[in-house]
Amino acid sequence: MSDSPHSSDILSVRRILAEEIVLTAGGTGGIVLSALPSGGARIMIGDASQPRIVIGIDEDGQAGLHVTDSDGNVRIRIGAKAHGAPEVELLHRDGTPRARVRVDEDGDAALEVFHTSGEPAASIAVGPSAEPNLIVQDTDGRIRAAMGVTDTDVSLQFGDRGGNLRSTLIVGECGGTSLLLFDEDLKVRADLSMQPDGKTSFEIESGEGDHGSSDSGGQR
Numbered sequence: 421m422s423d424s425p426h427s428s429d430i431l432s433v434r435r436i437l438a439e440e441i442v443l444t445a446g447g448t449g450g451i452v453l454s455a456l457p458s459g460g461a462r463i464m465i466g467d468a469s470q471p472r473i474v475i476g477i478d479e480d481g482q483a484g485l486h487v488t489d490s491d492g493n494v495r496i497r498i499g500a501k502a503h504g505a506p507e508v509e510l511l512h513r514d515g516t517p518r519a520r521v522r523v524d525e526d527g528d529a530a531l532e533v534f535h536t537s538g539e540p541a542a543s544i545a546v547g548p549s550a551e552p553n554l555i556v557q558d559t560d561g562r563i564r565a566a567m568g569v570t571d572t573d574v575s576l577q578f579g580d581r582g583g584n585l586r587s588t589l590i591v592g593e594c595g596g597t598s599l600l601l602f603d604e605d606l607k608v609r610a611d612l613s614m615q616p617d618g619k620t621s622f623e624i625e626s627g628e629g630d631h632g633s634s635d636s637g638g639q640r
Contacts, residue, residue, distance in 0.1 A: 489513065512536070523547075535559050580604075592616075 439457075444450030452464040452471070459479035466472035474486040481502030486494050497509040507522040516538040523529045528547025535541045539561045546552040556565040562583035567576050572593040580586050588600045594616045601610040611623045 526550075 439455050441453040442450060443453075449467055450465075452462075454462045454464070456462060456476075456479075460477050462474065462476035464471035464474050470488075470492045472488050472490075474488075475484070477483045482499060484497065484499035486498075487496040488494050491513065493511075493513045494515065495511055495513070497511065498507070499509075500506045503525060505523060505525050507520065509517050510519040511517050516534070516536065518534050518536075520532045520534075521530070522532075524547075526548060528545060528550045530543055530545040532543040533541050537559060539559055540555075540557050541559075542554070542556045544552075544554050551568055551570050553566065553568040555563055558564050558581070562579065562581065564579050564583075565577065566579075568574070574591045576589045577585055578587045582604075584602075584604055585606060586602050588598075588602075590598045590600075592598075596616050597614045599610075599612040600608050603609050607625070609625050612620070613622075614620045
């Protein structure tokens with residue numbers, strides 16, 4: 421190499437044909453580079469028998485990174501499919517997912533949180549092809565509460581233990597509000613509404629189909 425300040429180091433590149441290369445400083449830790457028979461590749465960092473970080477790409481082009489704890493349990497997964505959909509997942513030490521952030525092929529983003537059983541507990545989603553929404557589920561996976569926002573309305577819904585919709589609160593674009601109560605057959609049994617000008621109405625339907633209603637024209 422020349423001593424000239426304008427010269428640069430030249431790194432020689434050597435291709436090594438091998439299924440696995442192990443780099444170590446003499447201890448148990450090190451780096452293992454592997455070429456998999458399936459066509460993928462993998463880099464493991466840490467103890468060869470229990471790596472702490474694994475980076476790889478499979479034969480389908482899906483890339484990923486796994487981070488483990490000192491007991492060898494995978495705690496973080498980061499991945500991207502061949503067509504670009506990324507995902508980050510946080511896991512309990514028993515391998516159960518507890519939280520996940522992802523972006524799908526359409527650009528919709530979602531944050532999901534899970535019960536200790538691995539069943540979905542809550543999720544927030546928003547994106548080009550989906551209106552913003554929040555969903556809360558019980559340990560059996562049934563939706564108990566949901567909130568959504570569209571270009572015109574905001575809605576809040578509640579369900580029973582069977583997952584049946586029982587009540588909905590809607591606020592319209594101009595301020596009109598409705599509260600709907602449903603029976604187990606999803607029939608509206610009560611409807612309390614208020615128009616943007618303050619006029620209110622209340623309708624009740626009995627199980628036999630009879631109606632009762634009242635109106636108020638007062639401003640609020």
